[in-house]
Amino acid sequence: MTDLERILSLWRELEVAGADYVLASVVAVEGPSYRKPGALMLLTADGRRGGTVSGGCLEAEVTSRAWWLTANGPTIQRYSTADDDGDRPFGSGCGGVIYLLLERRKTAAPLLAALAKAFDQRAPLAVATVLEGDQIGRRALAGLESEIKLESEVKNDALQKLAERCLARRESTEGVVDEIGIRGKVWTDYRPARPALGIFGAGDDAQPLLLMAKELGWFAFVADGRSHLATRARFPAADELSVLPIEDLPGISQGATLKTFSLLQTEDAAVVMTHSFEQDSKVLGCLLAAKARPAYIGVLGPQRRTRELLGEAARLLDLPESAIAGQVERWLGNIHAPTGLDLGAESPETIALSILAEIQKLRTEATALPLSDVRASAMTIGIVS
Numbered sequence: 001m002t003d004l005e006r007i008l009s010l011w012r013e014l015e016v017a018g019a020d021y022v023l024a025s026v027v028a029v030e031g032p033s034y035r036k037p038g039a040l041m042l043l044t045a046d047g048r049r050g051g052t053v054s055g056g057c058l059e060a061e062v063t064s065r066a067w068w069l070t071a072n073g074p075t076i077q078r079y080s081t082a083d084d085d086g087d088r089p090f091g092s093g094c095g096g097v098i099y100l101l102l103e104r105r106k107t108a109a110p111l112l113a114a115l116a117k118a119f120d121q122r123a124p125l126a127v128a129t130v131l132e133g134d135q136i137g138r139r140a141l142a143g144l145e146s147e148i149k150l151e152s153e154v155k156n157d158a159l160q161k162l163a164e165r166c167l168a169r170r171e172s173t174e175g176v177v178d179e180i181g182i183r184g185k186v187w188t189d190y191r192p193a194r195p196a197l198g199i200f201g202a203g204d205d206a207q208p209l210l211l212m213a214k215e216l217g218w219f220a221f222v223a224d225g226r227s228h229l230a231t232r233a234r235f236p237a238a239d240e241l242s243v244l245p246i247e248d249l250p251g252i253s254q255g256a257t258l259k260t261f262s263l264l265q266t267e268d269a270a271v272v273m274t275h276s277f278e279q280d281s282k283v284l285g286c287l288l289a290a291k292a293r294p295a296y297i298g299v300l301g302p303q304r305r306t307r308e309l310l311g312e313a314a315r316l317l318d319l320p321e322s323a324i325a326g327q328v329e330r331w332l333g334n335i336h337a338p339t340g341l342d343l344g345a346e347s348p349e350t351i352a353l354s355i356l357a358e359i360q361k362l363r364t365e366a367t368a369l370p371l372s373d374v375r376a377s378a379m380t381i382g383i384v385s
Contacts, residue, residue, distance in 0.1 A: 002217035004119065006050040007042045011112045014105075020045060022066040023108035024100045026053050027076070027131060027187050028174060031096030037172060038189050042112075043067075053100060054079075066102050074103035074137030101129070107137040114141050115191070122194045122219055122265075126167035128159050131174075132184030142167040159186065166190050194219055195363060198264050198294070200244075200283045201273035202229035205300075209271065209352040210235055216356065223260045225279050249282040249316075261286050269296035269359045271339055277309065285313035288331060296359050298339025300351075306337035341368060 014021050026039040034055035041051040041059065043066050052059060058079055069075050080097040111127065118125040126142040142163040166173065166188035174187045197213045199206050202224035213220040214237045222238045224230040225246035235241055242260040264270055270287055272280050280299070287297055299306045310328040319327055340354035341361070361368040 001215065003040065003051040004115065005217055007040055008112065008116050008119065010042050010044070010048065010050040011116070014042075014044060015109070020105045021108070022070055022102055022104060023112065024053055024062055024066065024102050025129075026098055027101045027129070028099040029096055033096040033098055035098075037187070038191065054098065058098065062100065062102075070102050070104050074101060074107055076101055076131055076136070101131065101137065103137050107139075110141075111139060114144060117144055118191065119194055122196060124167060124170070124193045125191045126163045127189045127191070128163040128166065129187050129189070130159070130184065131187050135184075162186055162188050193265075193267065195359075196220070196264055196268040197359070198223065198260070198268070198270040199273070200224070200270060200279075201275065201300075202226065202231075202234065203273065203275055205348040205351060206273060207234065208349045209273075209355060210238055212352050212356050216360075219263075221260070221263060223283075224274055225276075244279075244283070246279055246282055249286055258286070261290055262292075264290070264292065264294045266292050266295060267363075268294045269298070269362075270294045271298040271300065271355060272309075273300035273339075275300075277305075277312075281309045281312035282316060284309055285316045288313060289317055296362050297335040298355060298358070299335060299337040300339055301337075303332070303337050306335075307332065 011021070022043040024041040024043065026033075026035055026037050028037055029035075035053055039051070039053050041049055041053045041062065043049050043063055045067070047063070049059065049063060053062065061079070062077075065077075069077060077100050078097060079100065114125060114127070117123075121144070124143045128140045128142075130136055130138045138159065140159040140163040142160070167190065170190055170192070172188055172190045174185060194217065196219040197209075199209055199213075199220065199222045202222050206222060210220050210222060219239050220237075221240035221242065222230060222235045223240075223242040223244050225244045227243045230241055230243050232238075232241060240260070240263060244258075244260060264287075272283050272287070274280050274283065284297075284299070287293065299309065307328055310331050311324055314324040314327050315321075336358060339358065340351060341358045343350060343354040343357065345351040345354040357368065360366070367374060
């Protein structure tokens with residue numbers, strides 16, 4: 001379970017009880033920091049909390065002061081481990097500076113409602129938040145199917161435009177606004193859609209893959225043509241569980257229009273691992289024919305077998321025999337076969353780790369290099385002091 005899931009679970013409990021709470025949001029950092037802008041922590045009056053804003057060294061200090069600091073409304077607080085902060089510095093433990101927006105239920109509830117809705121809908125969300133002046137804590141949202149009511153008395157077009165621009169650009173920013181009643185810093189926070197993982201195969205090796213994906217907070221489903229394997233008893237954590245009508249797949253597109261395949265969008269991932277040649281080839285045909293082809297399609301097993309699977313998928317999709325070899329090569333260039341990173345994986349658990357690591361690398365466009373190497377490279381070109 002992720003920080004956000006813990007926060008939303010606690011928030012729902014507090015809302016039912018009508019209890020007040022404090023939401024702490026990391027809105028900026030200077031220097032190294034364990035958590036980045038966008039990290040959240042929810043605090044209750046009886047001392048409970050969900051989420052973190054540091055590696056563990058900052059939470060107690062924030063908790064001890066949050067209630068009186070927010071007595072008169074939202075506030076920005078600075079926490080640092082720098083030497084010039086006195087004898088009792090509080091901070092990230094990394095030597096950096098963290099800026100937190102602290103606020104009570106009145107202004108935090110609409111944001112948490114939007115986060116919950118975006119999580120459930122698997123929709124991207126952009127939030128523009130005023131960080132200075134008498135409008136601190138005021139927000140605009142973009143990206144949800146229906147509007148979440150904010151506490152703002154008057155809709156502010158400038159703030160809304162910033163949220164919509166953040167959504168379009170898919171990146172968080174901080175800037176100064178001096179127009180239409182807002183003067184000061186505004187932070188725009190882009191939160192991508194909750195990712196989905198389709199696991200095509202209900203063997204024993206699919207179980208740790210599902211559990212790890214759920215730990216990451218992903219929407220994860222399992223599908224297989226074998227009804228005795230695709231059961232709730234074997235996969236209780238799956239968001240969806242499907243028995244595929246393998247005998248009907250694919251045809252040109254009827255398989256790709258099944259609900260199971262439509263759960264995947266263009267930024268999602270699918271792993272084909274039924275260990276059945278017939279199933280794997282038909283599932284691949286459906287995935288490759290889908291209008292919203294997932295960004296990541298991984299196939300378990302040696303590449304030689306995947307070439308054969310793709311050849312059969314091409315025939316099932318009625319490609320002419322003369323075009324199959326070229327199409328197989330093009331497909332191979334766009335899928336991940338064998339799936340996963342080279343981590344020396346041998347067990348179902350380590351194989352699952354290698355697969356999820358490769359998907360995470362693709363999602364974040366990261367290098368997957370050791371962080372020590374990344375830092376050394378950055379220091380060489382003068383990015384890190």
